[in-house]
Amino acid sequence: MQFPYQLTAKGTYSLKNVRLETGFDYEDEEVIRTRTELFSIEIEAGKIRVVKPNDPSSDVLDAKGFLMLPAFRDMHIHLDKTLYGLPWQALSPKRRTVKDMIAYEQEIIPELLKTSVERAEQLISLLQHYGTHFARTHFNIDLTSGLKSLENLERALENKKDSFKAELVAFPQHGLFYTDTIPLMKEAAQLKSVDFIGGLDPLSIDGTIEKVLDFTIQLALDHKKGIDIHLHEVGESGMKTINYLIDRAIENPELKGKTFISHAFALGHLSQKETERIAERLSEGEVGIASSVPFRSTVMPIPVLKKYGVNILIGNDNVQDYWSTFGSGNMLQKANLIAELYGYETEFELSRTLQFVTQSIIPLDENGKQQWPKTGDDASIVLINASCSAEAVSRVSKTEALMNDGHLFWRY
Structure with missing residues (x-):
């Protein structure tokens, strides 16, 4: 577009x-x-x-x-990895796990980088078509692309600077230790254009929760950045990761309001009492949740989190890429989905639902x-x-x- x-x-x-x-x-x-x-x-x-x-x-x-x-704000998207602008491609049934996708990315990133500036601009145009002027975008930091994904994304954003703004998350999509991405993350953390240090499923990808999070947290503290961790893990490991981040935010007040957990699917598998308790803790640590409002088997407890004052960010996440084919780029559609999922049907409730796509304005x-x-x-x-x-x-x-x-x- x-x-x-x-x-x-x-x-x-x-x-x-x-x-x-x-x-x-x-x-x-x-x-x-x-x-x-x-x-x-x-x-x-x-x-x-x-x-x-x-x-x-x-x-x-x-x-x-x-x-x-x-104007609308997309608070979780990957502008650097879209297939938007290329011929249609559905998901492959052969790639089921995050590690499967990591291997696939290592194959295709060199070719995708050749056109990533133009495709990022096209995806930004799609977001703007639906009224979005700001995004929190993750960009890959990995051994295959080095800092090239960031460089290309910055070029696209510079070309769009009059009509669009973004904050950037350095995202180790291929793990910190699973592939040795630590030197690149340290390099990226020093850049003024980088606002957040990202992370990915510490136990299932890197085999350790504490070691991964300790590195990520210290890097953020050293360079005065925020934190945004992708957490798809559910059950014990998911909740342990969430609680560990909350504890570190409470111990380090400079991280309060600057620490976010993206997806946090573990929260969608708790009892009501457990949900209330973790919502209290998230609020105490001022740890926010970034959600793409999943609508398959996992429905996030957004109303309970909001009741306790947890900062909820909403984004499209993947827009027609090799991770998901369903993202439309339309933030109003996300608000509409939230209203449908949680039964916000009255004039008053619908008017409140707008806050999810305007960052509470x-x-x-x-x-x-x-x-x-x-x-x-x-x-x-x-x-x-x-x-x-x-x-x-x-x-x-x-x-x-x-x-x-x-x-x-x-x-x-």
Whole structure:
């Protein structure tokens, strides 16, 4: 997919006929409707300078009554490993385990690197098509690609810098000790562009939980990075890994709020009491969970985690690559899936579900008071063809325009 928008405005400018949510209508104390009104918005230096009463007669850009929402954020994706842009390829039944996939990657990465810049840009364009302006993206650190995956990803992001931003996770996809990736991880950790130190299933890949996590944690501490561990393991090893990370975050307060566990499928196989207890511990350690909202046999306890204040990040993970063919790139579709999985069906519940794809920024607070947008907020927004956020989530509504740091791109 080519970039689906054209640059319409940047710098200082104004929009009229911008639809914003202003409150809830109630019946018998239940929310039955979201109220909206049209406003004019002034943009300056990448910020929302002022929100004011609408002036439909003004000679400024016309938002055409589309609903303004915070731009979406994909908080777990692999921009460096997509097959998007290449001929269709389904998964092979021959590759069943992570180690099978590691061996396969070692074969195909040299060829994929030849076009990874262009394919990363195409995947970014797909995300933008659906209103995403920011991603946390993992990139491979392995003996086959060295730092080349990072270099190519950085080129793609530089080419997209006006319309898209990302934070980067150095991800040892082939293990730390299973293949000797430690020297490369140390090299990557020194780079300013790298924000997080990643990891992968320490017991099943490297044969040790403590040794892998101790190295990862120390590397993060030494270079003032965050941590984001891919954890597919369930049962005892999965829970031991989760608890070990929580303990280290509590011992090292500088890791609080900067430590994340991606997938954490072990949490989906606990009793209610066990779930409540681990949710308490995650909250105490300020350890977040990044989920692609799996919908096969594992349904994550997202409502319980949210109840205890655990930071939940949502992402597409794999988008049409050799790990999974199901990722669409559409974050609103992820919100829709969350609503369906957990029975969020009312106007109020659907409006709250938007938070999963905007990183907790939503227009109305729990009491229906407008809390976004306000003066000084980042000018990173979408214009959606919907009457309110509840409809946008339920109907996976179309994105008509995308704004990143004040750069406005309108669908052509």
